[in-house]
Amino acid sequence: MTIDWITVAGTIGACASVASFTPQAWKIIRSRSTEGLSLRMFALTSLAFAAWVSFGLLKGEWTLIIPNAICLCFALFILAMIMLPDHKTREVAEKLDPAA
Template sequence: MSTAAIEALGFCAALLTTFCWLPQAWQTIKTRDTSGISLWTQALFATGIVLWLIYGVLIASWPLIGANTVTLALVLIILTMKLRYG
């Protein structure tokens, strides 16, 4: 498999796993209802995303950097809403 094909695969995976958080973030912002969201799960997930982001920077992988930057922003919005509205 060529490097370009591998990068394309990475970008496709990044798009799918990143934008799956968009509906959750939008719903949380819109309703401010966080009752079904686990604080610990969101916090651990955010920590994992930070580690993936650092890893992506260290290996200079743009799919990892881009996906994890956007995902982290969305998860932090949800986490902030959970902390604020309980």
Template sequence: MDTALVIGYLASLCSVTSFVPQVWKVFKTGDTAAISARMYALTVSGFALWSAFGLIRGEWPIILTNTICFCLSGCIFLKKLSR
């Protein structure tokens, strides 16, 4: 495995890990008052587009990171919209 791929997977791990505490807090407390629906709409859209880009390019670190972050941020966004 080359250095760039290792860096890509480490970046992926950091990105995914950064969303887990927020998802946990939202589902534990149900509190989404401090979360911007517009920001999460843009974030979810960005992750969807990055996932598509990764699929087109066949870049697994991009695909994995952004698909997982899409799901995590999508959960937060849906919870925000349901309030």
């Protein structure tokens, strides 16, 4: 059995990309704040993930589509939370994690 190093590298990259957004999204929910986050950065990141999803769809590559679609959802969530007024950010976070 041979190891497909391209698949291994792609899997590690996909898992790391998805995992990198999870702590930021939870931090927003737990702290009820997006202070210090860059609107431009998350807008550009969302565009990049949308482009990767489109590229994956055009090529029919589910290994590109799935992780980038998940990351796009996280990036869009964070972008939306940044764009909301502070009181709305707190309301959304409260609905997602009422115990915090």
